[in-house]
Amino acid sequence: MKSTTLLGACFVVSLVSVAMANETEGLRPLTTELRSIIASRCLDCHGADSAEGNVRLDNLEAITLPAQLDLLNRVYDQLFFNLMPPGNDPQSRDQEHSLLSQWIRQELLRLNASKFDDKLRYPGNGNLVDHELLFSGRVQDKAYSPARRWLVSPQIFHQRVIDVFEMDERDRKLYSHSKKKFYGVTNPFLLPERSGVRYFDLDSLDGGHLLVLLDNAKWIAEKQIHAARVKNQELKPGEFVNGKDRWAPNTTPRQFEEIILGDNVPTDTSINAAIEAQFRLVLGRQPSPDEFASYLSLTRDAIEVGGTTNGLRQMLIAVLLESEFYYRQEFGAGKPDVHGRFMLSPREASYAIAYAIGDRGPDEQLKLAAEQGRLNTRQDFRREVTRLLNDDTYFRGQIDPALNGSHYQSNETSHPRLVRFFREFFGYPLALRVFKDSSRSEGRYANPKRGTLGTPGWLVVEADRIVTRHVENDRDVFENLLTFDEFYVYHDKDNATGRKVIDQWRSVYERLKNTPWQTSPEEVLEANLEFLKSVPAMQIKDTSRPGELVNFMHYFEESFGQGRTPFTTVPWAHGYTFHHAPFYNLPPTPRINRYGSWRSTKYIADLEPVTFWDYPTDQPFPIDHRKGILTHPAWLIAHSSNFHTDPIRRGRWIREKLLAGRVPDVPITVDAQLPDDAHRTLRQRVDSVTTDSQCWKCHRQMNPLGYPFEIYDDFGRFRKEEPLESPEHLLQSGNGKTSFNVYETGPIDARGELSGTNDPALDGEVSDALEMIDRLAQSQQVRQSIIRHAFRFFMGRNEMLSDSQTLIDADQAYVQSGGSFKAVVLSLLTSDSFLYRKSHL
Amino acid sequence: MTSRRDFLRNSIYSASAAALMNPANLLAGPDKPPKRFIFMHRGNGLWPKVLVPPSFDKTRMAKESQKKPYEVDLDGHDLPDWMSPLAQHVNHLTILQGLSGKMCTTGHHSWCSSLGVFKANERVSSIKWATVDFELAKLFPSPVEHIELACFPLEGGNSRGALDGIATGFSARGMHQPNYAFGSPRVALTELFKSVSADASAQDRYQLDRMLLKFAAVNEQERSVGLAEPERSKITNYRDAIEAVQSRNRKIDGMAERIRQHVPKLDPKYLDANVSTLDRQLGHTEILLASLISGLTNVVAFTVDELGHAYTGIPGIEGEKVNMHDVGHNKAIGGLSATEIRKRCRQHHMSLIERIVTRLKSVPEGNGSMFDNTMLFYFPDSGETHHSHGTEYPFIVLAGDNCQLDLGRRYIRLPKYGEAGHKTLGNWYTTILNAYGNPVEHYGSLDVGLSHLDQKGPIKPFLT
Numbered sequence A: 001m002k003s004t005t006l007l008g009a010c011f012v013v014s015l016v017s018v019a020m021a022n023e024t025e026g027l028r029p030l031t032t033e034l035r036s037i038i039a040s041r042c043l044d045c046h047g048a049d050s051a052e053g054n055v056r057l058d059n060l061e062a063i064t065l066p067a068q069l070d071l072l073n074r075v076y077d078q079l080f081f082n083l084m085p086p087g088n089d090p091q092s093r094d095q096e097h098s099l100l101s102q103w104i105r106q107e108l109l110r111l112n113a114s115k116f117d118d119k120l121r122y123p124g125n126g127n128l129v130d131h132e133l134l135f136s137g138r139v140q141d142k143a144y145s146p147a148r149r150w151l152v153s154p155q156i157f158h159q160r161v162i163d164v165f166e167m168d169e170r171d172r173k174l175y176s177h178s179k180k181k182f183y184g185v186t187n188p189f190l191l192p193e194r195s196g197v198r199y200f201d202l203d204s205l206d207g208g209h210l211l212v213l214l215d216n217a218k219w220i221a222e223k224q225i226h227a228a229r230v231k232n233q234e235l236k237p238g239e240f241v242n243g244k245d246r247w248a249p250n251t252t253p254r255q256f257e258e259i260i261l262g263d264n265v266p267t268d269t270s271i272n273a274a275i276e277a278q279f280r281l282v283l284g285r286q287p288s289p290d291e292f293a294s295y296l297s298l299t300r301d302a303i304e305v306g307g308t309t310n311g312l313r314q315m316l317i318a319v320l321l322e323s324e325f326y327y328r329q330e331f332g333a334g335k336p337d338v339h340g341r342f343m344l345s346p347r348e349a350s351y352a353i354a355y356a357i358g359d360r361g362p363d364e365q366l367k368l369a370a371e372q373g374r375l376n377t378r379q380d381f382r383r384e385v386t387r388l389l390n391d392d393t394y395f396r397g398q399i400d401p402a403l404n405g406s407h408y409q410s411n412e413t414s415h416p417r418l419v420r421f422f423r424e425f426f427g428y429p430l431a432l433r434v435f436k437d438s439s440r441s442e443g444r445y446a447n448p449k450r451g452t453l454g455t456p457g458w459l460v461v462e463a464d465r466i467v468t469r470h471v472e473n474d475r476d477v478f479e480n481l482l483t484f485d486e487f488y489v490y491h492d493k494d495n496a497t498g499r500k501v502i503d504q505w506r507s508v509y510e511r512l513k514n515t516p517w518q519t520s521p522e523e524v525l526e527a528n529l530e531f532l533k534s535v536p537a538m539q540i541k542d543t544s545r546p547g548e549l550v551n552f553m554h555y556f557e558e559s560f561g562q563g564r565t566p567f568t569t570v571p572w573a574h575g576y577t578f579h580h581a582p583f584y585n586l587p588p589t590p591r592i593n594r595y596g597s598w599r600s601t602k603y604i605a606d607l608e609p610v611t612f613w614d615y616p617t618d619q620p621f622p623i624d625h626r627k628g629i630l631t632h633p634a635w636l637i638a639h640s641s642n643f644h645t646d647p648i649r650r651g652r653w654i655r656e657k658l659l660a661g662r663v664p665d666v667p668i669t670v671d672a673q674l675p676d677d678a679h680r681t682l683r684q685r686v687d688s689v690t691t692d693s694q695c696w697k698c699h700r701q702m703n704p705l706g707y708p709f710e711i712y713d714d715f716g717r718f719r720k721e722e723p724l725e726s727p728e729h730l731l732q733s734g735n736g737k738t739s740f741n742v743y744e745t746g747p748i749d750a751r752g753e754l755s756g757t758n759d760p761a762l763d764g765e766v767s768d769a770l771e772m773i774d775r776l777a778q779s780q781q782v783r784q785s786i787i788r789h790a791f792r793f794f795m796g797r798n799e800m801l802s803d804s805q806t807l808i809d810a811d812q813a814y815v816q817s818g819g820s821f822k823a824v825v826l827s828l829l830t831s832d833s834f835l836y837r838k839s840h841l
Numbered sequence B: 001m002t003s004r005r006d007f008l009r010n011s012i013y014s015a016s017a018a019a020l021m022n023p024a025n026l027l028a029g030p031d032k033p034p035k036r037f038i039f040m041h042r043g044n045g046l047w048p049k050v051l052v053p054p055s056f057d058k059t060r061m062a063k064e065s066q067k068k069p070y071e072v073d074l075d076g077h078d079l080p081d082w083m084s085p086l087a088q089h090v091n092h093l094t095i096l097q098g099l100s101g102k103m104c105t106t107g108h109h110s111w112c113s114s115l116g117v118f119k120a121n122e123r124v125s126s127i128k129w130a131t132v133d134f135e136l137a138k139l140f141p142s143p144v145e146h147i148e149l150a151c152f153p154l155e156g157g158n159s160r161g162a163l164d165g166i167a168t169g170f171s172a173r174g175m176h177q178p179n180y181a182f183g184s185p186r187v188a189l190t191e192l193f194k195s196v197s198a199d200a201s202a203q204d205r206y207q208l209d210r211m212l213l214k215f216a217a218v219n220e221q222e223r224s225v226g227l228a229e230p231e232r233s234k235i236t237n238y239r240d241a242i243e244a245v246q247s248r249n250r251k252i253d254g255m256a257e258r259i260r261q262h263v264p265k266l267d268p269k270y271l272d273a274n275v276s277t278l279d280r281q282l283g284h285t286e287i288l289l290a291s292l293i294s295g296l297t298n299v300v301a302f303t304v305d306e307l308g309h310a311y312t313g314i315p316g317i318e319g320e321k322v323n324m325h326d327v328g329h330n331k332a333i334g335g336l337s338a339t340e341i342r343k344r345c346r347q348h349h350m351s352l353i354e355r356i357v358t359r360l361k362s363v364p365e366g367n368g369s370m371f372d373n374t375m376l377f378y379f380p381d382s383g384e385t386h387h388s389h390g391t392e393y394p395f396i397v398l399a400g401d402n403c404q405l406d407l408g409r410r411y412i413r414l415p416k417y418g419e420a421g422h423k424t425l426g427n428w429y430t431t432i433l434n435a436y437g438n439p440v441e442h443y444g445s446l447d448v449g450l451s452h453l454d455q456k457g458p459i460k461p462f463l464t
Helices: A005-020 A032-041 A065-080 A093-112 A115-119 A155-162 A169-177 A207-231 A254-261 A268-283 A289-320 A346-357 A364-371 A377-392 A418-425 A428-433 A454-473 A477-485 A497-514 A520-528 A529-533 A547-556 A633-638 A647-658 A682-690 A695-698 A703-711 A769-777 A780-795 A803-816 A821-829 B004-012 B058-066 B080-091 B132-139 B185-193 B200-224 B233-253 B256-262 B277-294 B323-330 B338-359 B425-435
Strands: A149-150 A329-332 A721-722 A730-732 A745-747 A752-754 A764-766 A834-836 B035-041 B070-073 B094-098 B146-150 B166-174 B176-181 B299-303 B374-380 B395-399 B410-413
Touching: A005 A454, A032 A093, A065 A093, A065 A115, A065 A477, A065 B410, A093 A115, A093 A477, A149 B233, A155 A169, A155 A207, A155 A268, A155 A633, A207 A254, A207 A289, A207 B166, A207 B176, A207 B185, A207 B233, A254 A268, A268 A289, A289 B200, A329 A346, A329 A834, A346 A377, A346 A418, A346 A821, A364 B277, A377 A821, A418 A428, A418 A454, A418 A780, A418 A821, A428 A454, A428 A633, A454 A477, A477 A769, A477 A780, A477 B058, A477 B176, A497 A529, A497 A547, A520 A547, A520 B323, A647 A703, A647 A780, A682 A703, A703 A752, A703 A769, A730 A821, A764 A769, A780 A803, A780 A821, A803 A821, A821 B374, B035 B132, B035 B277, B035 B338, B080 B094, B080 B256, B080 B338, B080 B395, B132 B185, B132 B425, B146 B185, B146 B277, B176 B185, B176 B299, B185 B277, B200 B233, B256 B277, B277 B299, B277 B338, B323 B338, B338 B395
Parallel strands: B035 B299, B035 B374, B094 B410, B146 B176, B146 B299
Antiparallel strands: A149 A329, A721 A745, A752 A764, B070 B410, B094 B395, B166 B176, B374 B395
């Protein structure tokens, strides 16, 4: 298996080398054997005369140390990815290749200059650790996570601010489930927008954060004492510093209020009580004696300069500026075990568990367990994690409140963070970031704009729903997500409600279809008013809107009247934005202009017939030519460009996310541009610039996995032909609004090749994405690759070889539980990787 | 009790922005004047064709349409309508066309690309080095080093910040170090000029803030003891940031009297949270001027707008909230064509530039004015159009008499992309840096599509 020997040996080497780091200032002399390898394998192309790619190895020992280190780092990358010598079979490495690689890495580590090892910590590089070795069971090292501070996520930060204000569950929900934000708090902890795990433990607070945090802290402290200041008549009731910012908690914590309302200079006792209260609210712990002393001194000095209220406020701000408020602390405590590892302290463990499963801090039971010494063993962890995974309410919330708008809300689930793993892993929310030229979709695609997230917003919400369904079912989760054949589309009413609406509408249609509703709607309405009032789905209360009856009956005539079921929301409903069915290759639903305003009783008789969607009230429902999340329009759009599909990106996604592979970054010398060519399909254009032997070294890892998705266009629509979008192939010109360009087409070639599953029964040629997905879903490599990403998500870091047992256990937990993701989470959160910490040195 | 509103009212008066500043106070510092740079960039692309003076003859127009290189003295030529506010400054005006920036991220959003000349994205890790404005700030140090002002987009794309807050900007202080920008005149005024507030209560607050930072710095210093990397840097970065703010405050204290003379006097409407875009731009311009004139900084980056910004206050459609992405896609709004909306926005930008140049010309410095030592660049952050490819980055440059580049009063079209003699953003910034004392061989990434050309180095004819 690729690189097994290499990284396995290097792991041992690295331990030795770290201890030796900096002992020697220069590169050690090359052995005769290494000289011979370089001479025979490298110098033909990288000698004094040739120096291809400006790389020379003949004078390695003559150049300066920095130049040596730079050169060796470059060479190591080439060897690691088996890009050198050219033409190497990627699946095999000979002994000379391994010897040279080992020596280079050893030297770089010894001199503390290995860029490769530095890279291992960063997102996107987790797959550099050898997959086969990780799951082989041969690694005996005990797992741990480095002792660390871990910057809070945007969600945790938001919840911590809520905690400071001691909001009750109602207000917490208001601030958690909607777009409601604290006016004066800017969340400085944005996560990068990328497909894959986004929240790692690598970031640190810096100067940029500080300005924001200072502003935030001042606002929070002011709000904390607002009620007391009103009581003290420093502010009038209803008076706010900023008229736009009229929110404040109803009460100020008692300890703060006593200081503000006190007539005299506050005593040490009252100041200490306030310090203790603010530590509890902000940091969730008692201050140490040293902290009491220093904060008391600060408060006293501040009171002297600015008076009692200002002095108190400065103390509150100072606690809010403690880096501990912004970092999760995981250092371990107590005595180290025989492997030098410290178990998380009970308090640390309570936060680690809570933040792994949700965004809130520990619930009361978990806090109690920590305080009462019942969070000290693996069994304790198992008990608490199991309890919280079975708790339907504590972490309940929306998947992504940022999706909420006037037309839809992100769906709710008991453990949003578990669903968030999959939405980040698959990366389909990135569809919101890809702008499209709407006219290319016959005007149907609506880009996100003010007040709406447009078509991709709907698609992401619908993808979230189907993902949530399978996560909640918790059976064969990975396989189901990859192969589900039922989708939610529109579905703005649950199945029972939808059926009821349709039944009621049908009864109206049957009763009125033979009346003169087209010509005399007023009379029909009046004659049938009592009946119509008895049909809740019609929402008719009187005879004031005969035009709406015309619209309804027209709508019914074009659905029931033609043997189809209409969508359960009428197109003239206020804020109607359902236009995205065609991106699933489903027929459209009518637009409002087909029927006109309900204010008009005119029946528009001369419309061009359109076959509208036969709406399935019971959802999810099957859709042809789709299989799983990778064929969902949200995923396909997220992994496309503004103007066309992106087989390279899609292929890379499959290689890295599902097959645990790694594709080198685009070399700096490559101009990654597709040529314009009016006569060729996109696949042909990609081929023309990637099949050169130098390019193919990397592109063979991607293109054959991405081409099968060419059965979908960049809007996610299934297709057999690709329009050749250039003036030379224009068949019919449109105005881009009501008529659209029509081009000649070229045939789709979606053949590809699956490689890297390490299963001969699965690897091989595929005819299209549907066949490839079927095989991927059966692959052990794919299952384990998802487990690796779950590890990163819940641990906040890339896996190390020492995490091998943790990964094996999680994989087995999944298999033995019948594909339960909760079983994976439980396994990870009771693993040594989660329980133990070890210092870096 | 003094509220924040009172504090603002007392400290900056209620004079209209149009009242400007008291000319008696407009005297720059006595020392050898520094050089100053203003980078004013905007979103949605800047069409090269709109910068062409309409009085050019057919020969020039033909060259223009073929993108052939040529150069014209602007004397005697009409500026395009929308540039009319600059008419009185034409002697200091250069219109520079033909620079490319395909090594930048182009299209809708560019993040730090157009200032840093590399492919940037929303990830901090994509920031390769300090942007050119920060490189210049290093050459001409000042207490605040660099100030960035922005009309932030509301969502997506480039930095997303509260319009009335502080958030990631378009400049970068160094590798992996995004800068932070002030989103509104209010927050910029509060942060930058708080040290010299006339209000006693505000002064107490300032002293309390100083005390707080000192406390926090000591506190975090203690937490970093005994830690090893990389954990140590998670604390020391924070501690260093606190200390940097303290150090900056000390420098500002040392020049309090001068700063006090130049506190911008803004009408309350510019400080309102719901200030219109055009007024926000004007308020930012006043902050920019006050910051330069008081000596707080010598370099300002000003995101005058961005593709994702919802524009308000556009003349003729003041009540509309204009989505600039729609404008980029040629959508008419409020009865105005997208082209006309673009024009009105540009014209407003020119009036801001006119305000800056006129004001700086009125501030005596050395034997001339502060403008003599100033360069202002107006350019698009993403190239030639809404869905840009980076083949053109038009620049409007206003440079004072002591400018160390040979530019003045010219329309310059450089050789077309890909042809011999073609120049890139990297060449342009290298020219500026070389001229002002940074001998860098080449600033910015190279364009892999131009490997047949010698891309490195300055644009030599511009170096005096």
